[in-house]
Amino acid sequence: MWALLYKLASPKTFYQWSRPLMYGFALLTIVFLTIGIFSGLFLAPADYQQGDAFRIIYIHVPSAFMSLFVYAIMSFCALLIVVWKFKMADVVIKAAAPLGASFTLLALVTGSIWGKPMWGTWWIWDARLTSELILLFLYVGVMALQTSLKNKPRSEVIVAIMVLIGFVDIPIVHYSVSWWNTLHQGATILKFAKPSISSNMLYPLLIMLMAFISYFVTMMLYRTRTEILWRERKSTWIKNVLGDL
């Protein structure tokens, strides 16, 4: 079992088996995105309070979810690096950080566009918005640290510890709306109760969530493959693979 896992995780075999997987997830992304956007914009009914403006939820909520989810994955990889010296996890953090930062930025921008007509302001320093902004800074900080420590020994451990410290922000982002008074409303789906969204509005949201996850997996595979190509650029198997193309 372990032997098989190590074999699958070796750069050469990973490069080979990840290729069809990447195209599969790219196809899934296109399918989910098409269905999700169509059903979100045309099939879901308008909200009783916010009218058609609520439809930005179909971008805002998946990107906000992904911003937390990606950081959780990075933290898990950081744990693998520090405790088990799992070098490949460093590649995952490197590939994931810009994606997580993009999702966070998207959540902040769409939230801002949503906030202006509904709340009456583009931005307010409430706990949810502020902690999400801190999350963006954490992502950017991880990226900056990685770049500045390039080619230094044990740089992956330093980055991993920074990622682990930043993890404190994740529960704060999620629970900020229940711990403090905020302008942002409470959780709609991720709570221990029935989602407070009508089902014909919920399905497009879940499909969009699947689309975002598929997109993330596609980009992760793509970026990891690129990183492997770069790291192994002097090895013979690369020459053989690229020779085929």
Added chain:
Amino acid sequence: MTLHQRRKLYFIILMIFSITIATGLILFALRQNINLFYTPTQLVSGEAPQGRMIRIGGLVEKNSVVRSKTDLTVIFRLTDLDKAVEVRYQGILPDLFREGQGIVVQGKLNNQHQFIAEQVLAKHDANYMPSEVKAALKDRYKKDGYGS
């Protein structure tokens, strides 16, 4: 897991634990600054600072909104279903402003116990439903003898 790995794992757990405690204490100490608004009850009981710009959050009381006929001035009562405070605002209200809606106002309390708002923000809840469902729910409540 070797001894070395186990020690590292314990160290990481201890590190995350202590950072969580530290952050928790900081946030607990800052809780009044992190809370976005005071409630009308806090304002009435004197917990909110006087003569400073503050925010109050609550519901717009039913049948309390008075709009000026000549300008954009609007006066309404903001309640947390316990205590209420009168708010005066001059300007354009957000689309979601209506009676019974949760809102946050920013401004100062004047000597007549009237809150002079400089900004009115609307809160919306985490419920999303089509208007037909809302209408059906309303009918149901009326039949059962609740308010809407």
